[in-house]
Amino acid sequence: MSDRNAQPGSPDKEPASEDQAGRTALGNTERAEAATTPGEPGPRPTLGRLFLENLWAANTFTVTLLSLVLAMVVGAILMIISDPEVLATYGYITARPSDAINASWTLVSEAYANLFKGSVFDPAATTVNAALSPISETLTYTAPLVFTGLSVALAFRGGLFNIGAQGQATMGVILAALAGFLLPLPPGLHLLVAVLAGALGGAIWGFVPGILKARTGAHEVINTIMLNYIAVYFLTWLIVQNGVQDPTRTDAISRPVDASAQLPRLFGDGLRAHAGIILAVLATWAVAWLLNRSTLGFELRAVGANPDAARTAGISVTRTYVLIMVFAGALAGLGGSQMVLGTTAAALTPLVVAQIGFDGILVALLGRVKPWGVALAALLFGALQAGGNRMQSYSGISLELVTVLQALIVIFIAAPALVKAIFQLRAARTARLQTSLAKGW
Amino acid sequence: MSTTAVPDVAVAAVAEGFWTRNRKVGLVLLALGLLATVLFGALATGEQARFTLSEDAAGAALEVNGTVGAIVFGLIVLAAGGALLAGLPKRWFVPVLAAGLVAFVLSFLCWQVSAAPTGQNFMPLVNIVRGTFLLALPLIFGSLAGVLCERSGVVNVAIEGQLLMGAFSGALFGSISGSVWVGLVAAAIGGSLISLLLAVFSIRYLVDQVVMGIVLNLLAVGITGFLYERLMQTDAARYNSAPRFSNWEIPLLSDIPLLGPALFRGNIFLYLALLLVLVIHIALFRTRWGLRTRSVGEHPTAADTLGVRVLGLRYRNVVMAGAVAGIGGASYTLALFSFTKNMIGGKGFIALAALIFGRWSPTGALLAALFFGFADQLATYLGAINSVIPGQFLAMLPYLATILAVAGLVGRVRAPAADGKPYIKG
Numbered sequence: 112m113s114d115r116n117a118q119p120g121s122p123d124k125e126p127a128s129e130d131q132a133g134r135t136a137l138g139n140t141e142r143a144e145a146a147t148t149p150g151e152p153g154p155r156p157t158l159g160r161l162f163l164e165n166l167w168a169a170n171t172f173t174v175t176l177l178s179l180v181l182a183m184v185v186g187a188i189l190m191i192i193s194d195p196e197v198l199a200t201y202g203y204i205t206a207r208p209s210d211a212i213n214a215s216w217t218l219v220s221e222a223y224a225n226l227f228k229g230s231v232f233d234p235a236a237t238t239v240n241a242a243l244s245p246i247s248e249t250l251t252y253t254a255p256l257v258f259t260g261l262s263v264a265l266a267f268r269g270g271l272f273n274i275g276a277q278g279q280a281t282m283g284v285i286l287a288a289l290a291g292f293l294l295p296l297p298p299g300l301h302l303l304v305a306v307l308a309g310a311l312g313g314a315i316w317g318f319v320p321g322i323l324k325a326r327t328g329a330h331e332v333i334n335t336i337m338l339n340y341i342a343v344y345f346l347t348w349l350i351v352q353n354g355v356q357d358p359t360r361t362d363a364i365s366r367p368v369d370a371s372a373q374l375p376r377l378f379g380d381g382l383r384a385h386a387g388i389i390l391a392v393l394a395t396w397a398v399a400w401l402l403n404r405s406t407l408g409f410e411l412r413a414v415g416a417n418p419d420a421a422r423t424a425g426i427s428v429t430r431t432y433v434l435i436m437v438f439a440g441a442l443a444g445l446g447g448s449q450m451v452l453g454t455t456a457a458a459l460t461p462l463v464v465a466q467i468g469f470d471g472i473l474v475a476l477l478g479r480v481k482p483w484g485v486a487l488a489a490l491l492f493g494a495l496q497a498g499g500n501r502m503q504s505y506s507g508i509s510l511e512l513v514t515v516l517q518a519l520i521v522i523f524i525a526a527p528a529l530v531k532a533i534f535q536l537r538a539a540r541t542a543r544l545q546t547s548l549a550k551g552w
Numbered sequence: 553m554s555t556t557a558v559p560d561v562a563v564a565a566v567a568e569g570f571w572t573r574n575r576k577v578g579l580v581l582l583a584l585g586l587l588a589t590v591l592f593g594a595l596a597t598g599e600q601a602r603f604t605l606s607e608d609a610a611g612a613a614l615e616v617n618g619t620v621g622a623i624v625f626g627l628i629v630l631a632a633g634g635a636l637l638a639g640l641p642k643r644w645f646v647p648v649l650a651a652g653l654v655a656f657v658l659s660f661l662c663w664q665v666s667a668a669p670t671g672q673n674f675m676p677l678v679n680i681v682r683g684t685f686l687l688a689l690p691l692i693f694g695s696l697a698g699v700l701c702e703r704s705g706v707v708n709v710a711i712e713g714q715l716l717m718g719a720f721s722g723a724l725f726g727s728i729s730g731s732v733w734v735g736l737v738a739a740a741i742g743g744s745l746i747s748l749l750l751a752v753f754s755i756r757y758l759v760d761q762v763v764m765g766i767v768l769n770l771l772a773v774g775i776t777g778f779l780y781e782r783l784m785q786t787d788a789a790r791y792n793s794a795p796r797f798s799n800w801e802i803p804l805l806s807d808i809p810l811l812g813p814a815l816f817r818g819n820i821f822l823y824l825a826l827l828l829v830l831v832i833h834i835a836l837f838r839t840r841w842g843l844r845t846r847s848v849g850e851h852p853t854a855a856d857t858l859g860v861r862v863l864g865l866r867y868r869n870v871v872m873a874g875a876v877a878g879i880g881g882a883s884y885t886l887a888l889f890s891f892t893k894n895m896i897g898g899k900g901f902i903a904l905a906a907l908i909f910g911r912w913s914p915t916g917a918l919l920a921a922l923f924f925g926f927a928d929q930l931a932t933y934l935g936a937i938n939s940v941i942p943g944q945f946l947a948m949l950p951y952l953a954t955i956l957a958v959a960g961l962v963g964r965v966r967a968p969a970a971d972g973k974p975y976i977k978g
Contacts, residue, residue: 522771
């Protein structure tokens with residue numbers, strides 16, 4: 112753990128450089144301000160002053176940014192302790208500390224530079240395609256995460272914890288793929304039907320825990336966990352059935368989805384970004400509208416805030432629970448459908464949905480269960496994923512590090528009190544940060 | 553669990569009038585019995601279905617004609633269903649239901665064994681029982697970890713991560729030190745590290761416990777996967793070749809037919825698991841610690857008033873649970889396989905299912921784990937005899953059973969009242 116002191120803040124190539132500049136500056140202003148204004152309403156602060164004050168308070172933005180920084184610091188430590196060559200330099204750190212610091216710095220900075228180049232922009236790119244490629248990769252990974260994140264967030268707002276986005280995405284991918292290679296339909300219609308089939312699959316899988324919760328009170332956390340696995344086993348069984356399995360293959364892979372059912376690419380054939388990201392933005396807008404502007408959204412939030420009060424006010428809690436889960440399932444199913452209709456894969460395999468359902472839970476929490484927040488969080492996770500691929504191939508840092516980073520970010524976000532204590536943030540004036548949601552079982 | 557939160561929802565769950573729960577279950581049993589008698593009876597062949605008491609076709613065996621067996625056991629299921637439907641007294645519910653389900657499984661087996669390819673019309677019961685226990689091992693450890701946590705009021709969804717971390721650190725430190733015992737201790741510590749994170753964040757920082765569990769699972773997958781690629785894959789001889797516990801044969805007991813070879817020729821983990829079930833059961837229901845743990849899980853405010861240190865007890869129990877799960881993870885890497893990425897593969901969630909299905913009690917968890925282990929083993933066996941029943945559907949069984957249990961169709965399950973609720977001393 113000595114490396115934390117050895118190189119303060121070194122791992123964070125891009126966010127920290129500006130953040131650190133801000134930190135020193137802020138440390139000063141904060142101290143100055145604390146000395147001059149001991150509480151009484153002084154002269155009206157300027158806009159810039161207000162901005163600076165809030166920047167170092169425990170508000171959503173600052174905590175999110177600092178969580179990212181903390182996660183990257185831990186990631187850097189993991190990289191260093193798992194690299195025998197760099198670790199060897201720490202054996203004689205008292206004799207020549209520069210060796211250890213240089214070796215660590217090179218390792219960590221290169222890895223995080225690759226993370227950036229793989230997800231945002233590579234300065235060495237010469238062609239237009241190469242320059243767009245990182246963004247295209249990021250958007251490809253982002254699109255399904257937006258849907259699963261929205262699915263989890265929507266359920267949260269209604270007071271339900273949907274751990275089943277993984278299973279719902281699995282059922283979505285199954286129905287979307289089946290519609291994609293079994294139905295002989297004309298191009299435009301085929302895509303539409305396949306996408307809707309995906310939504311239907313997810314909706315069915317969301318309906319089950321919804322109706323069980325409404326009818327018997329069975330806790331949705333338990334049921335959705337169980338349904339996740341049932342869906343996976345169903346998928347592995349289905350793939351090897353006649354008519355589904357690719358007749359030219361002996362391993363577990365289905366026939367590929369017809370070209371007429373695939374989402375069009377956005378930047379030409381060389382890049383993977385597809386129309387799924389446009390659907391994702393539309394879905395975000397739709398969920399935001401549903402939550403904040405529609406009657407159902409109002410009922411949903413009322414039930415989420417206090418089911419007893421909602422019932423007293425004449426809202427049918429059972430009906431709302433079922434609807435929430437159906438909508439959440441449909442969203443997750445749409446996310447799943449992109450895994451075969453997009454450019455990630457064209458056929459069903461046992462691992463076709465990857466982790467998008469579980470990642471969706473993290474995305475929803477990171478996005479503070481608000482639709483546009485979820486979209487941004489999905490963008491961050493998509494970028495980490497895309498950059499992680501480059502980090503793996505160029506720096507030899509396993510892609511698993513991205514999983515670690517993602518989990519850590521959410522841990523820190525979920526415990527703002529910890530981040531606040533580490534960085535000595537002042538209490539925020541607004542925004543209650545605690546994302547307290549479900550109530551156990 | 554379930555019902556208390558939403559009153560208008562709960563009304564629907566209480567069966568009233570003629571259709572009591574007994575009668576509904578009876579109806580289901582009748583349908584199963586009909587299925588067994590007609591379908592299994594028709595599909596079974598006239599071959600003798602042999603259930604041998606050894607590891608192969610030889611030796612003493614229970615034999616029955618396939619068709620006859622399938623039909624007779626099917627009729628038993630029908631009888632059990634009819635009895636429940638006729639309105640048997642409540643105390644008979646569990647034994648009759650159990651008899652009906654066992655008969656259903658036997659009818660199914662008569663069909664499967666008799667319809668197996670020629671020469672394979674036998675089921676080696678020793679293998680089945682041994683496999684059941686072997687596959688149930690991580691589930692037993694995992695669900696015991698769940699019992700320890702949840703009885704004191706902390707939801708443990710991180711069992712998967714605890715098992716994985718235990719398996720990983722067991723393999724890593726076992727390999728480096730060359731000692732199984734060091735590996736075992738390291739596994740316990742690895743599991744409790746994940747647990748400690750769960751405890752600190754859910755007790756100190758009041759993070760939602762289910763959220764924390766899910767995130768910790770991902771964290772464990774990430775960290776072990778990362779270090780596996782960096783260390784174990786590059787130098788497996790040094791970092792991933794842990795010594796393994798050998799099997800210990802218990803004299804006399806190991807000569808008992810059927811159970812002897814299956815139960816008393818196992819490795820330390822098997823004995824440890826059974827011992828832990830016993831110890832935790834006694835400790836939970838017969839000691840002061842157990843009473844306090846249960847009171848903290850049911851009504852922490854009352855416990856606090858009486859002078860129990862709620863948070864301290866929760867910390868202690870959660871960390872202990874991690875150690876138990878960590879040892880469960882080591883039952884892979886210090887006895888069977890070398891570590892691979894994500895090697896627990898969802899067993900932690902089946903353990904969670906076993907915990908719920910076993911109604912948050914150590915013995916219930918053991919039975920549920922064995923049932924799930926049996927389903928798993930049966931899937932392997934059916935795969936070996938080229939059965940028409942896909943193994944995937946048997947693999948779904950634990951999850952389906954849990955959903956049915958939680959929905960109140962088979963008995964009622966209820967979590968400790970304060971499970972998942974952070975306690976704020978006030």
